[in-house]
Amino acid sequence: MGISYRVRFWEIRERPGRRTPFQVRWTVGSREKSESFSTKGLAESRRSKLMTPAREGEPFDEQTGLPILELRASK
Incomplete structure (x- = not known):
């Protein structure tokens, strides 16, 4: 799982x-x-929910395109 900021x-x-x-x-x-x-x-609404973690410097998963914390919460 690659991550990117x-x-x-x-x-x-x-x-x-x-x-x-x-x-x-x-x-x-x-x-x-x-x-x-x-x-x-x-x-x-969805765009806003994605932009918040990006502004806060949270890493995103390159495979799914989702913030890491959102990805962990869905598991």
């Missing part, structure tokens, strides 16, 4: 005509990650 976020992307049209995109190290949501509010 290099995390970058993009604005929420809208993809009209899709079942889940709002996409949160970010990179961890050099890997691009994304999650799709049915509403912009859900997408903004």
